[in-house]
Amino acid sequence: MTGTGDGRRPASVLIVDDEAVVTSLISKQLSRDGYACEEAASAEEALKQLERRGFDVVIADIRMPQMSGIDLLKVLKQSDPEVQVIMITGNPDVDIAVEALRFQADDYLVKPFELGQLSHAVARALEHRELLQENRLYREGLEQRVVEQSQEIERLFLDGLRALAAAIEARDRYTGGHLDRVSRYALATADEMGLYDQKMWSLWLASMFHDVGKLAIPDSILNKPGPLTEQEYAEMKLHPVLGAQIVKKASFLIPAALGILHHQERWDGEGYPSGLVGDQISVEGRILAVADAFDAMLSDRPYRPAQTEEYAVSELERCAGTQFDPTVVRAFLKARANGFPGPSPYEQYPLQRVAEWSNNASKRDD
Numbered sequence: 199m200t201g202t203g204d205g206r207r208p209a210s211v212l213i214v215d216d217e218a219v220v221t222s223l224i225s226k227q228l229s230r231d232g233y234a235c236e237e238a239a240s241a242e243e244a245l246k247q248l249e250r251r252g253f254d255v256v257i258a259d260i261r262m263p264q265m266s267g268i269d270l271l272k273v274l275k276q277s278d279p280e281v282q283v284i285m286i287t288g289n290p291d292v293d294i295a296v297e298a299l300r301f302q303a304d305d306y307l308v309k310p311f312e313l314g315q316l317s318h319a320v321a322r323a324l325e326h327r328e329l330l331q332e333n334r335l336y337r338e339g340l341e342q343r344v345v346e347q348s349q350e351i352e353r354l355f356l357d358g359l360r361a362l363a364a365a366i367e368a369r370d371r372y373t374g375g376h377l378d379r380v381s382r383y384a385l386a387t388a389d390e391m392g393l394y395d396q397k398m399w400s401l402w403l404a405s406m407f408h409d410v411g412k413l414a415i416p417d418s419i420l421n422k423p424g425p426l427t428e429q430e431y432a433e434m435k436l437h438p439v440l441g442a443q444i445v446k447k448a449s450f451l452i453p454a455a456l457g458i459l460h461h462q463e464r465w466d467g468e469g470y471p472s473g474l475v476g477d478q479i480s481v482e483g484r485i486l487a488v489a490d491a492f493d494a495m496l497s498d499r500p501y502r503p504a505q506t507e508e509y510a511v512s513e514l515e516r517c518a519g520t521q522f523d524p525t526v527v528r529a530f531l532k533a534r535a536n537g538f539p540g541p542s543p544y545e546q547y548p549l550q551r552v553a554e555w556s557n558n559a560s561k562r563d564d
Contacts, residue, residue, distance in 0.1 A: 207234070208232055208233055208234045209233050209234070209254040209255065209320075209324050210233070210234045210235075210236070210251075210252070210253045210254050210255070211228050211233045211234070211235045211236070211253060211254065211255045211256075211257065211320065212235075212236050212237075212238060212244060212247060212248070212253040212255070212256045212257070213225055213228075213235060213236070213237050213238070213257045214237075214238045214239075214240070214241060214243075214244040214256065214257065214258040214259065214262070214267070214270065215239070215257075215258070215259040215262070215286070216239055216240060216259065216262045216263060217259070218239065220259070220309075221237040221238075221239070222237070223313070224257060224313075224316065225237055227313040227316065227317065228316075228317070228320060231317050231320070233255075233320065236253070240262055240263070240264065240265065241258070241262055241264070241265035241266070241267065241269065241270040242264065242265055244256070244258070244270060245270070245273065248274070248277075252278065252281070253281065254281070254282065254324060254327055255281070255282045255283075255284065255320055255323050255324065255327070256270075256274060256281060256282070256283045256284070257283075257284045257286060257316075257320075258270050258271065258283060258284070258285060258286070259285075259286055259287065259288075260285055260286070260287040260289075260294060260298065261287060261288070261289060267285055267287075267298075268285075268294070268297055268298060268301065271283050271285065271298065271301050271302070271303055272301050275301060275302050279302075279330075280327055280330045280331060280334070281327070282304045282305075282323035282324065282326060282327050283302075283303050283304055284303070284304060284305040284306075284307065284316075284319055284320070284323060285298045285303045285305070285306050285307070286306075286307045286308075286309060286311070287306075287307075287308060287309065288308070288309040288310075290308045304323050304326060305319045305322065305323060307319060355450075359403070359406060360406065362407075363377050363406040363407060363410075364377070366407070366409060366410050366412070366413060367409070376409075376493055376494075376497065377405065377406050377408075377409070379493045380405050380408070380486065380489045380490050380493050381402060381405040381406055382538050383488075383489035383492060383493065383530065383533070383534075383538055384401055384402070384404075384405040384485050384486055384489040385398065385401065385402060385405070386533035386534075386536070386538040386539055387485050387488065387489065387526065387529045387530045387533045388401050388481075388485055388529075389533070389539070390529040390530075390532050390533045391481075391485075391525070391526070391529045393481065396453075397481065397482065399453060400453035400454060400456070400457060400482055401457060401481075401482045401485060401486070403445075403451060403453055403454035403457075404453075404454040404455075404456070404457025404458050404461070404482050404483075404486060405457070405486060405489065406454075407441065407445055407451065407454050407458060408438075408441065408454075408457065408458050408461045408486055408490065409437065409441065410440075410441040410444050410445060410458065411436065411437030411438060411439065411440035411441030411442070411443075411444060411458070412437050412441075413440075413444070414436075414437070414440045414444075415433065415434060415436075415437055415440075416433075419433060419434055420434075435462070435470045435471060436471070438458055438459050438460070438461060438462050438470070438471055439459065439471050441458040441459070442455045442456075442458045442459040445458060456480040456482055456483065457480060457482030457483050457485075457486055459471070459472075459480075459483070460474065460479045460480045460482065460483020460484070460486075460487075461482075461483050461486035461487055461490055462487070463479045463483055463484075463487065464487070464520070464521045464522075465479070465484070465519065465520060465521060465522055465523050465524075466519075466520045466521065468520075468521075469487075469521075476523075479523075481526075484522070484523040484526050485526050485530075487521070487522060487523075487526075488514060488522050488523070488526050488527055488530045489530065491510075491513075491514070491521075491522070492510050492514060492530070495509065495510040495513060496510055511531065511534075514527050514530065514531070515527065515531075
């Protein structure tokens with residue numbers, strides 16, 4: 199069996215031995231078998247040849263001056279686990295044989311051996327190499343299919359989240375597109391602040407679901423055209439708590455809980471539901487407070503028409519240090535000046551990491 203390296207060319211064999219008569223004899227035999235043979239008088243020379251081209255099979259003497267065949271074997275297997283290495287020796291030693299096999303020699307022949315025995319050893323080595331290559335290609339193909347399927351699952355997962363968020367938003371006729379805009383503002387701001395991926399994910403979730411608690415607020419309050427009574431306002435102020443409770447019932451939404459709970463807190467402690475101050479408020483909550491307020495000012499509300507963007511910017515600047523975290527306001531205004539560019543969750547967050555983050559968040563909350 200001659201075998202081929204890639205199905206189109208004769209299999210290549212490098213013969214390494216410091217005895218020229220040995221390399222010449224082996225080369226003639228294997229050339230008659232149909233292999234493309236090259237010779238090297240030392241391990242160092244063999245490595246130089248291997249830098250120029252690859253070989254399917256390397257036949258190496260164990261005892262050579264300077265660099266031994268065993269040392270060459272180690273280098274070969276580290277650089278190409280699929281290369282087949284046949285060790286030959288005129289001084290059989292059990293310990294050396296064991297060492298050769300430990301470093302993944304594919305065969306071990308003792309001089310003097312019959313040339314036909316060597317031909318069979320090379321044929322077996324090429325069969326083994328072919329099996330290794332087929333197995334690698336199969337694994338690579340399988341891994342690619344897994345990646346493609348994971349990406350499709352991730353896309354459906356994110357589409358489902360967006361559809362759920364859109365259903366929540368549809369309940370409030372005054373806030374069309376609010377969630378998408380707040381999400382874009384928030385992610386761009388977080389990007390300016392250098393938040394790491396896990397925070398970006400939890401922020402995106404929180405931005406899409408920060409108003410989920412309004413599902414529990416009666417329409418008569420949610421869409422009331424005039425000012426709310428004190429009792430109605432107290433009920434409306436429950437929506438961050440209700441929202442956090444709702445998302446905690448779904449493990450993949452748990453990372454959003456803190457941002458939802460804190461998005462109505464104020465930097466000076468005058469917010470709700472807990473009156474947290476400064477850094478007691480999660481970074482997700484501090485970013486959402488700014489993004490949500492900015493979009494709210496630019497949107498029509500039952501109790502007032504939309505404000506201008508210039509007015510909204512001036513309000514953010516005026517309230518930095520009281521209602522809002524000054525660092526977040528600066529990052530927000532910088533992101534606005536750049537057009538609110540930001541990472542897309544469709545590109546940023548592999549499903550495997552989402553599941554890992556969700557599990558970690560669940561453990562922290564337990």
